[in-house]
Amino acid sequence: MINAIRLIAPVILTSFMLVSANTKRDNHFLGKWEIDIQKTLTSNDLPSGNRNSLNINPSDHVINFGLAGNYSERFGGLKFKGSWSRYDTDLAIARLESDDRIKNIKKHLNQKIKQGNKGRHELTRLYQRMYKVNRMSVRTYTYKDGSVLLEQDGMDLVLVFRRVG
Numbered sequence: 001m002i003n004a005i006r007l008i009a010p011v012i013l014t015s016f017m018l019v020s021a022n023t024k025r026d027n028h029f030l031g032k033w034e035i036d037i038q039k040t041l042t043s044n045d046l047p048s049g050n051r052n053s054l055n056i057n058p059s060d061h062v063i064n065f066g067l068a069g070n071y072s073e074r075f076g077g078l079k080f081k082g083s084w085s086r087y088d089t090d091l092a093i094a095r096l097e098s099d100d101r102i103k104n105i106k107k108h109l110n111q112k113i114k115q116g117n118k119g120r121h122e123l124t125r126l127y128q129r130m131y132k133v134n135r136m137s138v139r140t141y142t143y144k145d146g147s148v149l150l151e152q153d154g155m156d157l158v159l160v161f162r163r164v165g
Contacts, residue, residue: 027086028089028090028143028148029065029084029086029092029141029143029148030065030066030067031064031065031163031164031165032062032063032064032163032164032165033062033063033064033065033148033161033162033163033164034058034059034061034062034063034161034162034164035056035058035061035062035159035160035161035162036058036147036160036161036162037056037058039147039160039162040157040158040159040160043149043158043160044157044158060074060075060076061074061075061076061159062074062164063094063141063148063150063161065084065092065094066084069083069084069085070083070084071083071084071094071095071096073094073139078101080096080099080101080102081096081098081099082094082095082096082097082098082099082137083095083098089143090142090143090144091140091141091142091143092140092141092142092143093138093139093140093141094138094139094141095137095138095139096137096138096139097137097138099137102133102137105133106130106133106134109126109129109130109133110130112126113126113127113130136152139152140152146162146163147160147161147162148160148161149161
């Protein structure tokens with residue numbers, strides 16, 4: 001009887017701890033976010049009258065931070081998938097290197113670089129494009145005042161997202 005209790009007690013205790021653990025604690029990023037056009041215009045010092053002329057539907061620009069580290073984004077007709085990690089309570093990094101579109105672009109650029117008969121200037125431009133693709137495949141998000149901000153290298157705009165649902 002005592003041996004049975006010694007075997008069963010750790011299993012029950014472990015399962016209780018797993019069920020009662022709150023994995024979402026202090027993680028502001030989890031969930032679905034869509035672009036907040038008004039806050040994006042305000043944070044970039046653009047006149048709010050431009051909102052109607054932009055012709056942007058917020059539900060077409062969505063990012064999703066999954067519980068298991070899955071990341072997806074949809075900007076208009078473009079869809080990307082990758083992984084994300086939280087580095088601080090207010091900082092998350094999304095990596096899109098595993099996305100097929102990014103892989104194909106890098107493969108194509110590497111093939112062009114490896115081809116002979118390239119001049120120094122053409123090779124420099126190809127390496128610059130590769131650098132740009134590498135920088136664009138990593139996204140840095142910060143959480144501030146209930147919104148998620150994307151400040152992308154190479155972009156002059158700060159995109160602001162609000163939680164959906």
